Amino acid sequence: MIRTLIVDDERLARVELRRLLDAFPEIQVVGEAAHVTEAAEAIRALNPDLVFLDVQMPGGTGFDLLEKMEGALPEVVFVTAFDEHALRAFEFNALDYLLKPIDPARLAEAVQRAKDGIVSRRDEEEKNPAPPTSKLSAEDRVFLRDGDRCWLLPLREIVLVESDGNYSIVRFAGNSAMLPRSLSSLEERMDPTIFFRANRSQLINIHKVKKVDLWFSGSLKVTMEGDLAVELSRRQAATFRDRLSL
Amino acid sequence: MMVLNVMLHDRPMDEELKSDMRFFFCCMLGTHLLRMFIQSAGETASWRSVYVHAFLVGIPVCSLLMTVLSLELFAFFQLKSVDQRFELPRAFFGLWFFKAVLFGGWAGVYVSSLAVKRSNKAEVSRLEAEKALREAELRVLKAQINPHFLFNSLNTIRALVNEHPDRAQEAVLHLSLLLRAALQSESMLRPLREELGTVRHYLELEKLRFEERLSVHINIPAGMMDVPVPTMLVQILAENAVKHGIATMVNGGLLSITGFIDGDTCSIVVANPGTLKGAAGGNGLGLLNARTRLDRLVGPSSSIELAEKDGIVTATIQMPYRRITV
Numbered sequence: 078m079i080r081t082l083i084v085d086d087e088r089l090a091r092v093e094l095r096r097l098l099d100a101f102p103e104i105q106v107v108g109e110a111a112h113v114t115e116a117a118e119a120i121r122a123l124n125p126d127l128v129f130l131d132v133q134m135p136g137g138t139g140f141d142l143l144e145k146m147e148g149a150l151p152e153v154v155f156v157t158a159f160d161e162h163a164l165r166a167f168e169f170n171a172l173d174y175l176l177k178p179i180d181p182a183r184l185a186e187a188v189q190r191a192k193d194g195i196v197s198r199r200d201e202e203e204k205n206p207a208p209p210t211s212k213l214s215a216e217d218r219v220f221l222r223d224g225d226r227c228w229l230l231p232l233r234e235i236v237l238v239e240s241d242g243n244y245s246i247v248r249f250a251g252n253s254a255m256l257p258r259s260l261s262s263l264e265e266r267m268d269p270t271i272f273f274r275a276n277r278s279q280l281i282n283i284h285k286v287k288k289v290d291l292w293f294s295g296s297l298k299v300t301m302e303g304d305l306a307v308e309l310s311r312r313q314a315a316t317f318r319d320r321l322s323l
Numbered sequence: 324m325m326v327l328n329v330m331l332h333d334r335p336m337d338e339e340l341k342s343d344m345r346f347f348f349c350c351m352l353g354t355h356l357l358r359m360f361i362q363s364a365g366e367t368a369s370w371r372s373v374y375v376h377a378f379l380v381g382i383p384v385c386s387l388l389m390t391v392l393s394l395e396l397f398a399f400f401q402l403k404s405v406d407q408r409f410e411l412p413r414a415f416f417g418l419w420f421f422k423a424v425l426f427g428g429w430a431g432v433y434v435s436s437l438a439v440k441r442s443n444k445a446e447v448s449r450l451e452a453e454k455a456l457r458e459a460e461l462r463v464l465k466a467q468i469n470p471h472f473l474f475n476s477l478n479t480i481r482a483l484v485n486e487h488p489d490r491a492q493e494a495v496l497h498l499s500l501l502l503r504a505a506l507q508s509e510s511m512l513r514p515l516r517e518e519l520g521t522v523r524h525y526l527e528l529e530k531l532r533f534e535e536r537l538s539v540h541i542n543i544p545a546g547m548m549d550v551p552v553p554t555m556l557v558q559i560l561a562e563n564a565v566k567h568g569i570a571t572m573v574n575g576g577l578l579s580i581t582g583f584i585d586g587d588t589c590s591i592v593v594a595n596p597g598t599l600k601g602a603a604g605g606n607g608l609g610l611l612n613a614r615t616r617l618d619r620l621v622g623p624s625s626s627i628e629l630a631e632k633d634g635i636v637t638a639t640i641q642m643p644y645r646r647i648t649v
Contacts, residue, residue, distance in 0.1 A: 086570075087475070087479065087532055087533070087534075088534055089478075089479045089482040089483065089486070089531070089532065089534075090475075090478055090479070090482065092482050092486065093478060093481055093482035096482075096485065111573070112573050133471070133570065135570060135571050135572050135573045136571070136573055158470070158471045158472075158473075158474035158475040158478065159470045159471045159474055176474070177474050177475060177477075177478040178474065178477050178478040178481045179478075
């Protein structure tokens with residue numbers, strides 16, 4: 078069963094999508110929302126697996142909603158009336174979108190894709206059961222935006238996160254994007270077995286470490302994927318050694 | 324030419340050389356003058372004006388040549404008055420004529436090559452201007468049939484087919500009439516009455532989409548109904564009011580279209596809840612187009628102004644008003 082939420086500011090558009098989704102027995106529509114705030118609440122309360130998200134809504138766009146979300150992101154299928162530049166800007170083909178009026182064949186593809194995504198993530202989580210906390214797992218994704226480009230990035234792809242005042246800069250696969258959250262608040266939500274606080278301003282992904290060098294007086298210099306160099310303070314270096322040597 | 328002269332007239336080598344040097348110097352000077360004058364006409368000058376300039380510079384050059392010729396003749400007659408044996412060289416005038424023709428020919432070729440270059444350039448810039456115009460027209464057409472609105476409306480109609488088939492039928496009619504109006508020539512004026520008809524079709528469709536979020540109030544004095552307005556002008560303002568106003572409000576609001584007559588001007592005010600900042604989120608192309616069309620079709624005494632006060636955005640069209648007396 079795929080728990081599904083429909084977000085659109087037009088009642089008739091929601092009605093229409095619900096009718097089209099009737100053809101898919103595995104889809105269970107658990108709720109509807111008419112604007113960004115309502116949608117954010119619904120996602121928190123209902124924890125859906127899949128969200129059909131309108132782009133243009135009063136009080137913010139679908140992108141604003143994704144940026145706002147604190148917890149793990151559900152599968153997202155954007156629904157829009159017009160082929161928007163913003164949607165084509167998505168990197169890695171990470172995101173599906175449907176055009177209104179919705180073609181049932183395209184909808185079937187999108188549902189299948191979402192189902193595959195959900196199943197593979199469930200499998201992944203079964204293999205590596207996440208601690209029963211509110212922490213995000215390696216397979217959970219974050220929504221990142223840098224100007225016109227957008228990413229839905231699994232946490233495991235992140236190389237490191239840098240602090241920049243109240244913002245954080247996320248670096249991954251040769252790209253970077255700004256998140257409107259402080260580094261400490263991000264660290265709180267991330268899995269400490271994957272993300273390690275290297276120093277005051279940097280959080281690194283342990284799986285993305287390429288090389289470790291001894292540095293001055295017991296500190297360490299770590300080279301990450303993409304040749305990003307990170308220095309570990311003496312105290313953090315000791316913890317890091319313990320962590321890696323198990 | 325030097326060799327030719329030496330052979331034909333048995334003149335001493337060095338004298339001929341000097342004469343030819345003078346001639347070539349004159350040619351270079353003349354060419355330089357020509358170029359200067361042509362450039363003074365400007366880079367964008369057409370090939371015709373290149374010829375006109377060449378002709379204008381030709382007059383002083385010719386008179387210069389004539390002066391030199393008469394000075395030479397004058398000097399000859401002075402010499403002859405002193406010594407009767409002095410004779411004009413053989414083919415004196417022929418040589419002058421030959422030099423003048425040679426220089427004229429050279430200048431002609433030079434100017435023509437310049438003119439050809441210019442005419443190519445002018446052709447290219449004309450084609451570019453035409454292309455820009457066509458693109459602008461296409462943009463206007465695209466802006467008039469807002470794809471967002473079109474596809475959202477079709478989606479709404481599809482939903483209505485099950486829910487309220489009669490309202491779906493009505494919606495198709497509204498949409499058809501609206502599309503027909505949008506496809507009409509954009510350069511036309513039409514009475515406000517007809518324009519409002521189109522606006523009503525549009526707003527009916529948007530009411531189906533936004534339901535209780537959109538309420539509409541239209542109040543235009545009967546005396547204004549025959550005022551000619553550019554096709555789709557009020558329509559574009561109404562569409563902006565929905566797109567940047569009503570659609571951005573969770574609870575929607577009232578869209579009002581009001582007309583006033585004040586002496587010899589009249590105004591149409593489209594008002595909606597919202598902020599101007601939100602309206603600037605678009606590229607402003609629609610409004611710019613609307614202004615250009617109003618200016619072209621109604622005249623410079625007309626205007627469109629945007630204002631925001633107490634959370635209400637107003638777009639005001641002002642136009643000259645002439646009471647039609649029967």
